[in-house]
Amino acid sequence: MLNIVVLDGYTLNPGDLDWTGLERLGNVTIYDRTKADEIIPRAADAQIVLTNKTPMTRETISALPNLQYIGVLATGYNIIDTETAKERGIIVTNVPTYSTQSVAQLVFALLLELCHHVGRHSDAVHEGEWTRSIDFSFTKAPLIELADKTIGLIGLGRIGRQTAQIAQAFGMRVLAVGSGRRNPPEVAGVEWVELEELMERSDVVSLHCPLTPDTEKLINAERIALMKKSAFLINTSRGPLIDEQALAKALNGGRIAGAAVDVLSTEPPAADNPLLSTSNCIITPHIAWATKEARERLMEIAVSNVQNFINGKAVNIVNLRK
Numbered sequence: 012m013l014n015i016v017v018l019d020g021y022t023l024n025p026g027d028l029d030w031t032g033l034e035r036l037g038n039v040t041i042y043d044r045t046k047a048d049e050i051i052p053r054a055a056d057a058q059i060v061l062t063n064k065t066p067m068t069r070e071t072i073s074a075l076p077n078l079q080y081i082g083v084l085a086t087g088y089n090i091i092d093t094e095t096a097k098e099r100g101i102i103v104t105n106v107p108t109y110s111t112q113s114v115a116q117l118v119f120a121l122l123l124e125l126c127h128h129v130g131r132h133s134d135a136v137h138e139g140e141w142t143r144s145i146d147f148s149f150t151k152a153p154l155i156e157l158a159d160k161t162i163g164l165i166g167l168g169r170i171g172r173q174t175a176q177i178a179q180a181f182g183m184r185v186l187a188v189g190s191g192r193r194n195p196p197e198v199a200g201v202e203w204v205e206l207e208e209l210m211e212r213s214d215v216v217s218l219h220c221p222l223t224p225d226t227e228k229l230i231n232a233e234r235i236a237l238m239k240k241s242a243f244l245i246n247t248s249r250g251p252l253i254d255e256q257a258l259a260k261a262l263n264g265g266r267i268a269g270a271a272v273d274v275l276s277t278e279p280p281a282a283d284n285p286l287l288s289t290s291n292c293i294i295t296p297h298i299a300w301a302t303k304e305a306r307e308r309l310m311e312i313a314v315s316n317v318q319n320f321i322n323g324k325a326v327n328i329v330n331l332r333k
């Protein structure tokens with residue numbers, strides 16, 4: 012039987028799912044979380060390592076001679092040095108599709124909060140402002156309708172497309188930017204444009220591309236400067252896509268109207284992360300993927316990824332192409 016080590020199982024299964032599917036496949040050891048200096052001793056005898064956000068660097072992978080397979084318990088696999096794994100013949104897989112609907116749903120939870128300030132209005136009512144009001148209605152901030160507005164999607168993969176469909180249901184126009192590597196496919200109701208044009212024309216910019224060396228700080232001061240003053244920026248993909256200092260400066264200076272992010276450059280964030288003290292920036296703690304429904308699918312696909320690897324027919328490989 013193969014040794015299987017889960018380095019950071021807690022966020023996937025804080026207690027409401029079960030690991031029995033995985034436990035049928037080998038000698039399984041599950042850690043809730045693993046610090047950087049604990050990875051090598053914990054994974055030393057493992058042929059299979061599963062990780063969500065515990066990084067597998069060149070140094071770590073090179074120090075694990077028994078390792079044959081790394082299963083990422085997520086769609087984004089930027090925490091893995093995939094090149095080193097490839098050089099050493101180690102298969103890396105991810106879990107695509109499990110949270111597509113949940114992430115797109117959070118995009119609109121964030122966007123609707125920016126448009127309607129539901130939390131702020133409810134808090135005001137509970138604090139007695141409606142009771143004291145002389146009118147039947149009052150607003151704490153300008154309210155915005157999405158119909159006829161333009162959303163610009165950076166990345167039109169699975170989550171980007173689901174977001175496009177919901178946006179269209181709200182009556183929004185949809186612009187998109189792709190990886191630029193080949194002619195983008197026709198997608199109903201979506202206009203492909205260059206990044207600069209997307210930044211200029213969009214009322215809402217939403218990020219859905221992976222974090223790679225090419226996309227790090229894709230949203231920087233120069234690109235934010237292209238946005239409309241009334242525009243919103245939404246990030247449910249990965250924090251390092253945004254230059255956070257530049258975004259905080261733009262928000263504090265009224266250069267754009269607001270932002271909402273589910274991800275930050277380091278997670279959990281340092282207390283001095285500039286977005287934490289920026290008032291017109293909504294921040295959620297990387298929850299887009301974490302609905303029960305999505306986590307159930309994640310567990311199921313992650314187990315089937317391991318089963319397929321053991322059977323010699325690995326699927327969802329992210330590092331052996333090219």
Ligand SMILES: NC(=O)c1ccc[n+]([C@@H]2O[C@H](COP(=O)([O-])OP(=O)(O)OC[C@H]3O[C@@H](n4cnc5c(N)ncnc54)[C@H](O)[C@@H]3O)[C@@H](O)[C@H]2O)c1
Nearest residue numbers: 086087166167168169170188189190220221247248299300
């Ligand atoms: N917040 C969360 O909980 C959560 C959950 C799932 C996924 N994610 C993030 O969302 C990302 C997207 O997930 P997905 O399922 O849609 O992946 P996907 O692979 O289906 O789509 C990614 C798309 O981005 C495009 N792309 C690559 N580089 C680009 C670039 N430079 N500019 C524009 N587009 C580019 C790709 O061509 C692809 O179409 C993941 O990589 C992950 O980082 C976050």
Ligand SMILES: O=C(O)[C@H](O)CO
Nearest residue numbers: 063084085086087300
């Ligand atoms: O990429 C993903 O699947 C989410 O960010 C959760 O890790």
